[in-house]
Each structure stands twice: as C-alpha cells, then as structure tokens.
Amino acid sequence: MNKWFKFLYLPIFLLFTVGKAQEKLTIGEKHSIFSKVLNENREIWIHLPKTYTDTTINPAKYPVIYLLDGENNFEYFTGLTDFIARTPYADIPECIVVGIKNTERTRDLTPTKSQKKSPVNPTLTLFADSGGSENFVKFIQEELKPFIKKNYRTQEYSVLVGHSFGGLFAINTFLMHPDYFDAYVANDPSLWWDNKVTIARTNDYLEKYKKFPSQKSLYVSQADNEEQQKNWNSDMTQAIEEFKGIVEKNGSLNYKHSFFKGETHGTVSYPGNYEALKFIFKGFRTDIKQLAKNPKLLEEEYKKLSDKLGTEFIPSETYLNVVLKFMKSNDFKEAETYFINLKNKLYPKVR
C-alpha cells in the first residue's frame, strides 16, 4: 500500500477506535493502606455518593458506613445506599461506604481464641488462628478512620456493618467500645462463638453500666431457623435469640431484631442491610407534598431525627433544590419563599 494511503487511513482508524471506546461504570476505588497495628497492608474499597463531586452545590459532608467482608458485599451495598438515598423519596442520607477486604478473616473478626472440630470432617480443626478482634478494631479506630476523615468530607456519624463473624465483631465492638460507632448492624451474627462468650459480655455490660446507651442503634437480622439446621452451626439461632431476649428486656437501646423467613445464612445480609438502614434512619424521609402545606415540618422532622441519633442532621442542599423546584413548578408560592429562606440560612454561599 502506498504510504500516503496509509496516512489517510489513520484518522479513520482513530475515529473508529474512539467510537468503540467504552466508558466504564465505576462504583468506587481500591486503596491500600499499611496498618502498623496489624503489621500488614489492608485493601480498602471506597464508595462516594452521587452528589459528592457535584460542583453546583456547596461541598457536603456525609456519614460513613464501615462494611466488613467488603469483597462480598460492596457492590450491592453501595447500590443500596445510593438507591434509597435518592431524592425526593430518600429513606437515608447519602453515605460514604468504606468496604474492608479480608486478609485473615477469622483472626480479625473473632473476640477470643477458640477452636472447633469440623462438623463435616471431625479430623479437621477449625479456627486455629482466632481471637484478634481487639487488634482489628484498633486498626479501624486508630488508623482507618483517621485516614477516611483526612481524605474525605465526613459527617460525625458512622455505622459498622457485619455478617456472621462480622456480625459477631459488630456486637462485640458495641459492647467493648460503644462510643466507636453510632450504629451497629449484625446480620446473622455468630454469637455461638466460644461458648457464647459475647452473651456473657452482654450480661457483664449490663451489670456494669445498668443500661444500653439510648442514642446508639443496633440492628440484628436472623436467617430462617429451618434453613439454619442445614448449616453447620445449629447453635447459631439459639444464641441470637438469647441475645435478643437480653437486649429487649433492657429497652433503652434503639434496637431492632428481624427474623427473615426463607432466608439462609448466606443470603440474609441482602434484605437485612436494607431493613437495617431504613431502621437506623427511620424518620429521615419527608413527604414533599406535605411540605407544600406545612413547610416547617422539614426542620421539625430533622430536629427529631437529630435528637434520636445524637448527631445533627440538616436537609441537604440537593434535597432543598428538589423541594424548591417542586414548589415553583406547582405554584406553591408561600412554601417556595419559606424554602428559599431556609436554603439561604443553611447554605449562605451560592455556588
């Protein structure tokens, strides 16, 4: 081929390549941070909510959800938080999600050193490397949280979410360090661990402090008992129900327990996390049509929610913009004026 022809073909080829170049759909970034506490690198998956980089609003701050077993749950969980935080019918505020990938799962998530013979093959001993949860929570509190706070715009409200051993870890953290997180989610937690040591710790807690902190939230999901019998830990159900009994008898906590019929240990996190988030932020959703009639309702409801959660939540600028658009397009003049003033008060700096 004549070299001039080659030259002429080049731009066409380039155009074609560009036309085929596909945009990736991304939901987060992997970060690697070295933990001095654990003496190893830890992979962290970080998801930022939709409005995080929106330059038409003032830079907002977001609650942070720390998600254990990140590699198993990150994708549907970040889809969930974004989906139910969509205006105007948001059930929760937009959140930053921090997924923590496992290295030595049993080591990190169990509170004591304990072993168990495999119920399938009794010649095998399980969980030899257990009992490291105190170290792991130290990593989260002293290394991971400061890293997140330093690099992202975070609100002072954080949630810890775990399943199975991760649920055990969440409840143990709640008992040993209740101030570390504002809300704890435990999906089908392995409270059977080490002769129910966490049940003993629950009783110890109540003996020492008399009651649970009222502004903390704890959500526990439980898989179907009948299905559980097929699993290896048939004492799981019994331990979860014992825990439920103790906590319900001491009703100070913002606590919910949900039993999921038909769900197995492996699937219960999916509906469990959905219920958990709706439970923790119950009262967050406001009805835009009600606001047309009674604009003050918005601040009243945020005040109630803030009191319940022990942290100040205010309507996001994005939500106020949606409210304003609604009032304007439907000609609710009084409400529109009210929300213009509210927006000016909360977000004085126009972008």
Next chain:
Amino acid sequence: MNKWFKFLYLPIFLLFTVGKAQEKLTIGEKHSIFSKVLNENREIWIHLPKTYTDTTINPAKYPVIYLLDGENNFEYFTGLTDFIARTPYADIPECIVVGIKNTERTRDLTPTKSQKKSPVNPTLTLFADSGGSENFVKFIQEELKPFIKKNYRTQEYSVLVGHSFGGLFAINTFLMHPDYFDAYVANDPSLWWDNKVTIARTNDYLEKYKKFPSQKSLYVSQADNEEQQKNWNSDMTQAIEEFKGIVEKNGSLNYKHSFFKGETHGTVSYPGNYEALKFIFKGFRTDIKQLAKNPKLLEEEYKKLSDKLGTEFIPSETYLNVVLKFMKSNDFKEAETYFINLKNKLYPKVR
C-alpha cells in the same frame, strides 16, 4: 532552584504519583448503539458476571436480564445478581445484565397515547408524548438483542425487568409478545394507565388463547397501599389487584404476586427484584451437603428446573469445581468420583 535539583526531584514525584494511583471498582460498561427503529442513539449499560472472563474454565454462556430504567437500577441490581449467584449457595445462575437508559421514558414505556391532568397542578397536562411502547419493544427485540447475542456469550433465556411505567411495559410485552422473553418482572406496574387498557388486553389475551403459557414466568410486586394513597396514582393499587385476580383465576402461568408492607412506589423495586429473581429460578439452589449423600440429586434438580423453565440449564463448571473441592477436602470419595465423571461429561475440554 538549580535545574539538577529539579531533575532529582522528578523520580520522587513520579513514585508518589504511582503510589497514589488507585484501582477503580467497575461493574460494567456503557455502550452507545444507534437504533434505526427509534432513530436515535441509545445508551446501554452492560454488566458481565464474575466468571465471564475466568480463563481457568471453559467459556460459559449466561442468561440475559434486560433492565428498564437502567440509570436508576443498574448498580444495586448488578450487585444483587452477583451476590445471589455466588457458589456454593447460589439461588440463581450468573447472569448478564443489560441496563437500558431512558431518553423519552413516557414515550417508550406506555402502550397507548393517553393524557392526564396533574393531580398537583390541574393546569398542567402530563404524558403528552406517550404510546410508543410497540416501537420500543421492536428496538429491544430486533436491534438490542441481536447486538447482545453477537457480542456476548448468551444462553437462550432472557428476563425483562421494569418498574412503574417499566412494569406496565413488561406486562404489556408479556401480553402482546409472550415469546420475546422467558420471564417478566413488573414492580408496582402502572396498570391504571389509559383507563386500564392493559387489563382489557389481559382479558383479550385469555379470550383468544384461553390460557397463559405455562413455561413463562411473571412476577409482580406491589407497594404498600397505605403509602400509595400519598402518591399521585391512587388507582394504581386497584388496577394491580384486578390484574392479580384475573391471572390467579387462570393458574397456568408460573406467576407470583408479592405485596410489600411499608414499601413505597419508589423503593419497592429493591426487595421486589430480589424476590423476583429467587422466584423465577426457584429450584436452582442445591445443597452441597445433600450431594455428598446423593450425588445424582444435582442432575435431577437441574432437569426439573429445565423442564419448568423450558430451557436447558446445566451445573456450571465453577459450581462443579466447588463441589469437587468440597468432596475431596471432606473425603467423600464416592461422591468425588461421581462428580469427576459428571464434569468430564459436561466439560470434556480441560482448561
């Protein structure tokens, strides 16, 4: 600064930059395809399941889920399909998800030309540009599906998933073109549309064909009536229940209707899609511990499922590898031999 100093600093700067480079977490790719039928470009979001690019197994084929309102549902939905398709406790086969982004939503998803006065502001007329669903389904059937089949390894089983107007579209497609998809999911479908024209079409269908096809699946979710009253379409509930009555009276279809207490029109898709997928593929999950005692069970259950769904499903190579590993590590020798033979039969070419 001395230019040699500058030069020395350069590699340090580069190292730092590389150290900070983060790996993106991606869940799919955006594609743009030109539709002759619609005379416009359409953006398609494509998610491939985890094992799609696994080079240690033979290239597998996957069912395809066509997801309407792609931009609203793609993230949690693809997280869901991956999460509940994880071995060994998979409830569904791994699937390819094709999200279709809207351009003119009302035009594409409604079956007839119809208008409605805004219940909030009666001077506004809604849905002026409606009635294009026949064109839109032609685009899916004649342009999008061939594109997907040509570019990806697809199994001959496809699902159509929609919400609200998308649910209306799914049910209308089921009635007008039942052969286009194998399963249809309609979350809180807008069956009130145009004086319940779809209810009339349901009756027409039954008059003409006497019964619904038994190997097709239809799942309908319904949001909470009490919450619905706050929405704009209070006739939505009534129409969905009328449809339910007609379909249940003609019990040939693989049909499920779920009412979700406490869910709103905006949130019901999240639990609805989860229930829908579990319903469609009910019978897919096999208990690996049962297989140790009765290895033949696996093929028997896949045969049953295939008969029910009218398409042949076989155990994936990935699942057989997990089964084999389980049998080997727990010393179930007979079962191990059985599954080695089964794997050789189904996947003769070793990778």
